[in-house]
Amino acid sequence: MPDFDTVIRSTRVVVPEGIEAADVTVREGRIEAVLPYRSITEGPGPRIIDLGDRALLPGAVDLGTGVHAPGEELADSYHRAGSAALRGGVTCLVVSPAPARPAITCADSLQVHQRAAAGSPVAIAFLGGVNQGAGPLELADLQAGGVVAFQASLSDGGAPDMAALSDSGLRKAMVQIATLDSLLIVHAEDSAELGTPAVSAEQRPPRAERRGLERVFSAARVVGARTHIAPFTAAECAALLSAAEAAGVELGAHTCPHYLCLPSEFPGPDSPVHGCRPPLRSDANRKALWSALLEPGSALATIGSGHLPAIGLYTLRWSLSALWTAARRRNLTLSHLARWTAQSPADLLGLARGRIQPGFEADLVAFDDEATTLVPENDPGPYAGMRLTGRVTRVWVAGRETHS
Template identity: 35%
Template sequence: MTTPAPARTAPGPGPGHDLVLRGERVLLPGGLAPAEVAVAGGVIAQVAALGAGLPGRRTIDLAPDEVLLPGLVDSHVHVNEPGRTHWEGFASATRAAAAGGVTTIVDMPLNSVPPTTDVAALEVKQERARAAAFVDVGFWGGAVPGSTARLRALHEAGVFGFKCFLIDSGVPEFGHLEPEELERDLRELAALDALMIVHAEDPRVVAGAPHPHGPRYADFLASRPAGAEAAAIATVIEAARRTGARAHILHLSDAGALPLIAAARAEGVRLTVETCPHYLTLAAEQIPDGATAFKCCPPIRDEGNRDRLWQGLAEGTIDIVVTDHSPSTADLKALDTGDFGEAWGGVASLQLGLAAVWSEARRRGVPLDDVVRWMSAGPAALLGLERKGAIAVGRHADLAVFAPEAEFVVDPTRLHHKNPITPYAGRRLNGVVRSTLLRGRAITDVPHGTLLRRGEA
């Protein structure tokens, strides 16, 4: 896959909008429809039925096999810059995002050095991203032991919320919260109406499981049991119930926790949930021993669990699908030994998320409308990005030209991720992003992304 280039562009009929896009299949809030979309000043100025003849200085006519989508919003991306920029970086990550139809990302507070646990660290990240971003970029703050007094300042500086771990994060500079620290921070965030996003695995349950070692995926899976997720989610629910704070469960892999989540939400606990493409498209039964590109925490579970995650999406218990793009270098993935105990846990999929989820959705008879709602409108709503996530008047003209029936085989060396490691290598996927526009401008070789602040975008 390459950097998206503009679709067929022709001079417009004269004075009018900056750009008009026309297609037989445009994904509007009400569903797919033949439509024309006019853009002025980077914003969608008008949407009309196809044939209306909206005037534009430039026009893009979609091919019969193409669909115009709202740009995706990925609220879970580890960019790793500064400090671990050899793992990824703002330039490579945002180029990959654009190639996958993603027009907005929100960067996690780790695994950069320093982590985004104070305003000074946030400002360093913003400076690095400002000139390098091919898509719009926002930032999460971090909640770590001893950081309660710094949360308000980060909130006022515009982070979209705060990430915490309830288990060892894997990097020493980002410590995990004990349950009493989680509740203390939630009380602080409740006063701000700020969001806490939680890596929910219980360290006591994991400590009682077999230690991961060697190349057998089954051994690694046993080391991160489903009960660890359920126990940690119960902790989050109880703390959110007592404090009234908003909490969000990151990368849900255990479908067994869905009834617990549904019950909490039914009683009014302010809880939202995400899952990821790898949990929806891959399964433990398919993972070869030694294939450490598949290692992530929590782990990819069995096929029956995967089916129940899809059911959770259909029922609305799971709100959104985001990548948790967590790349690393080849040596950290222990590709030479295939030792799951030693390998870094993380899946790189930022460029592939839409195609992966759509391929599985298509197989299951799930419509494209649902996939885009989970990957665009849903994350935009979670973040409060009222001008993202839909093709509608007044929204940013963040758009992707997508060929849903087209196929490609994943070649890691052709991805824009800095390190060519992905569990999707060699996999045949449906759905090719042919062009991506950010605020009405084609994303090519010149970055023009904007840095986002909570409440201002």
């Protein structure tokens, strides 16, 4: 009797090495083996699911997801976000500590979120919030409680619960997080460069990102901390990321599909995407951002939905399709999609997810990369009314097929 529960086969399985025909075997929620196509025969034994030519991708790991919607019970927000994630091919949400009630800045608030998330249909990981008063004991308690990394802001990225860090606060946090052998994710817009009120693109210029990135680079260079900028939108700052790599600083970056797909000239005046922090930038910036992403060995390595109900930005449902729509126009492959949305964020956080590889969680997505969908005009996200290519058809979380 074969030592696995389920076989999912496809002529196009997206593994780390590329795309191949394979039988993916699953045992007790994990991938047991990736075997030659049709090497498992029908008959008594494991259940066989044949996807034919439909692609099989690793489930996306969505870094820095905002979950809590204003005025909604926290548990309801987790369930709602999890359902949207499933429809969008996301099998693990890595939850931002703020804005939320309560913000995840101590072990007690982390436990509140863990209880609220218990019924989520997808896997949940947590980021711990760092504010000006955070000390080594608080951060150590958060890590002991299960956070997979930490998040801070240089402006209003985590407001009102995570006020902007000063340079001394940033260095202090980096020292403590480096001691914990963890990662610091930074919203890098510099508060001193933002206008008042900072609610429009004109009040949130690219120089705010540049100045913030310079501050992060300087601190990380001194401390030696692993750091990730999220979200990264100002393509003019890509040279700073390259400079960090040349200096031996572990500094990476993360962006979102709406920054790659929607130039500031495109959305209508009422689109929720105008509330993005940082804002959408010009079409020229969007094209340059793609160039930075596609640069060999780019430090801009992860892409996530940027879902943030607190500002009315609901993106989980359509982000994978939006990204694929833009990627296929550039003759890119599903391997790029899997690397940016699943493998790289999971590797960044040390999660055994995001790869179709033995020993990893069996978080899998059947994806029809030719299907087109017209996003309803009344959709609350930024893709309303757009025709997107790529549709999630089935999802497995830890080997179990799950429905939204």
